[in-house]
Amino acid sequence: MLRFGRLAILAGALFLIVANWSYGQDVDSVANKDAIFARPFIFQGNVSKQTTTAIGGYLEGNTNYFVTNGVGDGFSMEMRRFNIFLYSSISDRIRFLSELEFEHGTEEIALETALLDFELHPSFILRAGVILPPIGYFNQNHDGPKWEFIDRPLVSTTILPATLSEIGFGFHGNVPVKTLTVTYEVYLTNGLNDNVVANEINRTSLTSGKGGALFEEDNNGSPSLSSRIGFKSRKYGELGFSYYGGVYNTFKSDGLNLDVKRGLNVLAIDVNFQVSRLRIIGETAWINADIPQSFGQQFGSEQWGFHLDLIYPLSTFNLFSLERITLNGNFRIERVDYNIDNFNETGTKIFDEVTAIVPGLSLRFSRSTLIRANYRYHWERDFFGNPASKTGGFQFGFASYF
Amino acid sequence: MQGRIWQHFLNILLLSGLAACQSFLPDLPEENELLDGPEEGLSTEEQGIFLAGDIAFNDEIFTPATGLGPIFVASSCASCHVGDGKGHPTNALTRFSQTASNEIVNRLLDKGGPQLQHRSIPGFTAEQIPPEANGVSKVVAPAVTGLGFLAAIPDQTILDLVVQQRDEGIVSGEVQWVDVPGYLKPEPWQITNSEAQYIGRFGKKSAAISILQQVVGAYKQDMGVTTDFDTEDPINFSLSANQIDPTIDPEIPASTVNGVVFYIRTLKRPLPRNQDEPSVIAGKSLFSQIQCSSCHLPVLKTGLSDISILSEQEFYPYTDMLLHDMGPELDDGHVDGNELSFEWRTPPLWGLGLAPDSQGGQFFLMHDGRATSIEEAILLHGGESESMKESFEALDRDKKNQIIEFLESL
Numbered sequence: 001m002l003r004f005g006r007l008a009i010l011a012g013a014l015f016l017i018v019a020n021w022s023y024g025q026d027v028d029s030v031a032n033k034d035a036i037f038a039r040p041f042i043f044q045g046n047v048s049k050q051t052t053t054a055i056g057g058y059l060e061g062n063t064n065y066f067v068t069n070g071v072g073d074g075f076s077m078e079m080r081r082f083n084i085f086l087y088s089s090i091s092d093r094i095r096f097l098s099e100l101e102f103e104h105g106t107e108e109i110a111l112e113t114a115l116l117d118f119e120l121h122p123s124f125i126l127r128a129g130v131i132l133p134p135i136g137y138f139n140q141n142h143d144g145p146k147w148e149f150i151d152r153p154l155v156s157t158t159i160l161p162a163t164l165s166e167i168g169f170g171f172h173g174n175v176p177v178k179t180l181t182v183t184y185e186v187y188l189t190n191g192l193n194d195n196v197v198a199n200e201i202n203r204t205s206l207t208s209g210k211g212g213a214l215f216e217e218d219n220n221g222s223p224s225l226s227s228r229i230g231f232k233s234r235k236y237g238e239l240g241f242s243y244y245g246g247v248y249n250t251f252k253s254d255g256l257n258l259d260v261k262r263g264l265n266v267l268a269i270d271v272n273f274q275v276s277r278l279r280i281i282g283e284t285a286w287i288n289a290d291i292p293q294s295f296g297q298q299f300g301s302e303q304w305g306f307h308l309d310l311i312y313p314l315s316t317f318n319l320f321s322l323e324r325i326t327l328n329g330n331f332r333i334e335r336v337d338y339n340i341d342n343f344n345e346t347g348t349k350i351f352d353e354v355t356a357i358v359p360g361l362s363l364r365f366s367r368s369t370l371i372r373a374n375y376r377y378h379w380e381r382d383f384f385g386n387p388a389s390k391t392g393g394f395q396f397g398f399a400s401y402f
Numbered sequence: 403m404q405g406r407i408w409q410h411f412l413n414i415l416l417l418s419g420l421a422a423c424q425s426f427l428p429d430l431p432e433e434n435e436l437l438d439g440p441e442e443g444l445s446t447e448e449q450g451i452f453l454a455g456d457i458a459f460n461d462e463i464f465t466p467a468t469g470l471g472p473i474f475v476a477s478s479c480a481s482c483h484v485g486d487g488k489g490h491p492t493n494a495l496t497r498f499s500q501t502a503s504n505e506i507v508n509r510l511l512d513k514g515g516p517q518l519q520h521r522s523i524p525g526f527t528a529e530q531i532p533p534e535a536n537g538v539s540k541v542v543a544p545a546v547t548g549l550g551f552l553a554a555i556p557d558q559t560i561l562d563l564v565v566q567q568r569d570e571g572i573v574s575g576e577v578q579w580v581d582v583p584g585y586l587k588p589e590p591w592q593i594t595n596s597e598a599q600y601i602g603r604f605g606k607k608s609a610a611i612s613i614l615q616q617v618v619g620a621y622k623q624d625m626g627v628t629t630d631f632d633t634e635d636p637i638n639f640s641l642s643a644n645q646i647d648p649t650i651d652p653e654i655p656a657s658t659v660n661g662v663v664f665y666i667r668t669l670k671r672p673l674p675r676n677q678d679e680p681s682v683i684a685g686k687s688l689f690s691q692i693q694c695s696s697c698h699l700p701v702l703k704t705g706l707s708d709i710s711i712l713s714e715q716e717f718y719p720y721t722d723m724l725l726h727d728m729g730p731e732l733d734d735g736h737v738d739g740n741e742l743s744f745e746w747r748t749p750p751l752w753g754l755g756l757a758p759d760s761q762g763g764q765f766f767l768m769h770d771g772r773a774t775s776i777e778e779a780i781l782l783h784g785g786e787s788e789s790m791k792e793s794f795e796a797l798d799r800d801k802k803n804q805i806i807e808f809l810e811s812l
Binding site: 067068069070071072194198199200201202249250258259292294295296297298343344345346348351375377382383384385386387390391392393394 | 426427428429430431463465466467468476477478481484485490491492494520521522523524525528759760761762763764766
């Protein structure tokens with residue numbers, strides 16, 4: 001009895017909170033490019049001015065309950081990521097940042113970032129090391145606690161290869177233009193590899209082409225270019241355009257020509273806007289790749305996708321000793337098409353598409369910490385366009401910087 | 403007292419909350435709307451083997467690193483046999499042959515025949531049809547459901563059907579006699595002819611004696627994957643004989659092959675739908691009346707089987723497992739074995755109505771998928787089935803539709 005009574009109180013409290021409509025939401029004050037430095041541990045380190053080296057990280061975990069066409073594997077919990085950052089301002093103008101990621105426990109350990117920035121001028125900073133190429137918005141801004149949704153957007157992770165870490169170097173900078181801050185980034189990196197097509201998922205996949213070989217030679221001795229230009233207004237938010245391109249295949253080895261050079265191009269547009277209290281985050285990306293004929297039509301030469309997240313603060317309240325908690329109502333819609341083409345044999349459309357909607361709620365304790373609940377429904381149509389397989393489910397998770 | 407009411411209220415709230423959650427989750431389609439899944443009655447051990455086979459068939463996608471190629475057609479069983487159902491023309495197999503007019507011998511067997519591998523892994527050259535080929539045939543993947551039952555039909559039943567058809571004089575099916583590959587041990591009940599050949603059952607021209615032979619052939623010829631049963635990769639005969647992929651052969655063990663064979667043997671029979679609809683009932687009797695059932699035999703019975711659920715079972719496949727002369731329109735000029743180029747094995751019609759669920763929402767029927775509706779498929783019948791086709795054409799629209807509705811219900 002007591003338990004149910006408590007539940008009722010909680011439900012009532014939730015209702016009151018939602019009905020109470022008090023607000024509080026801050027616009028992102030940092031450009032996407034600088035998101036990697038806009039992490040609480042660095043901020044706190046800088047405020048205290050006591051140390052030049054800071055250590056931090058984040059942790060995220062969640063539960064899943066999914067059912068596909070009436071069949072589910074039950075309830076599961078996962079500790080998705082545990083990342084550790086190490087930051088050091090070596091001098092006024094030189095800084096170091098690294099990130100070590102432990103995904104799914106210690107199954108995958110990756111050095112995501114290890115870079116040095118040499119600031120010659122705020123508009124001209126030299127960067128070298130293991131970097132996160134600006135291939136869209138998400139890649140450089142993917143920390144779990146920043147997102148109101150448990151799953152990462154499909155366009156960012158399966159069309160674009162986030163998170164992509166590559167060894168490389170280049171320049172970036174901020175240039176104020178009237179009320180705007182224009183940010184730019186240009187890097188050369190090793191680039192993707194043959195697994196863009198020689199993979200186990202039977203479709204063109206930039207994600208599969210990420211090289212495990214961070215500390216080795218490039219597979220083809222031909223670097224890739226990545227670049228992004230962002231326009232940021234303090235009032236409205238940020239709009240960015242990025243391009244990534246290069247040769248992905250091993251066309252030459254030991255002086256022998258093995259294949260023609262096969263290139264790929266990626267274009268992405270990202271938005272991060274604030275309209276009144278509604279926050280809009282979205283990214284759309286388009287890919288084209290030169291696919292060997294012998295791989296067949298299963299491997300599309302063009303892919304496309306987008307996601308759009310709407311985040312609305314429903315209420316801000318205090319709960320016992322926790323102050324200024326914000327309850328957000330969230331909605332994501334996303335769609336990816338892994339193969340924009342028609343069948344040679346029948347002239348009909350090739351599918352290989354996923355569409356999903358994700359309504360959810362998040363309770364933000366601060367910019368660093370949140371708990372979130374999602375309901376996800378997605379429709380997946382195979383290569384041939386057979387009736388969609390439908391997956392629905394509930395997720396509950398948390399994420400926090402430390 | 404008041405507490406009670408609250409408790410009831412909350413219980414109801416909680417239960418309806420749970421029910422509401424359930425209603426947000428996608429439902430299971432009706433059992434008879436799906437092709438995949440095992441026959442009922444498998445033991446738990448058998449279900450374990452079934453699952454392993456299921457994974458190898460549906461989930462395992464080969465890459466150059468795991469043995470794909472050097473030349474191949476597709477990289478997984480499921481990319482052609484989608485959801486265990488019929489395939490799409492984009493993944494059709496191409497077969498080629500060169501025959502002189504008075505003999506049934508494919509002279510291109512030492513030039514990469516009969517099957518074309520038109521794709522290759524990086525660094526290798528895909529095969530092309532040699533210019534001297536005078537027969538080229540495309541075949542779309544059939545469904546693989548219920549094959550365990552077809553495999554368990556006694557040879558004697560099939561031979562008896564040949565005699566019976568000859569006596570009745572309506573159609574005249576033939577058996578394809580096939581040479582036994584070295585790795586295949588025929589069962590004691592299998593009947594051999596004077597040349598030590600066995601009855602072919604699988605493939606559109608009955609070129610494979612057993613599911614094992616079909617599966618080993620599929621791994622090798624369709625994907626370039628070597629097995630314990632056949633350790634040689636397919637090679638592009640127009641190039642040097644040394645061009646084989648660097649993965650160590652066999653690329654997959656016998657256990658995987660056996661798991662897949664078990665999976666295919668125990669995949670459930672397609673279940674019919676709407677059997678009580680008056681139009682379906684009428685269509686079913688018309689189908690027999692105009693003698694479609696002389697080849698598409700409604701019922702057959704299995705013999706004894708090592709898998710108990712397959713033993714001595716009646717089942718309804720709508721095939722006689724025999725090759726028939728289907729007339730010039732379906733003659734691609736290609737021969738696989740000892741059959742003539744216009745001969746095709748009667749395909750089972752069970753599961754026909756579910757074909758669009760695996761063929762991208764539409765029908766691609768007959769061996770090469772050229773018929774995009776059931777009616778078109780019927781109108782392509784010729785040869786031994788010429789008179790049945792004419793009977794169909796002579797029916798009024800309603801009756802034609804009844805036959806079609808019956809076929810869609812299978």
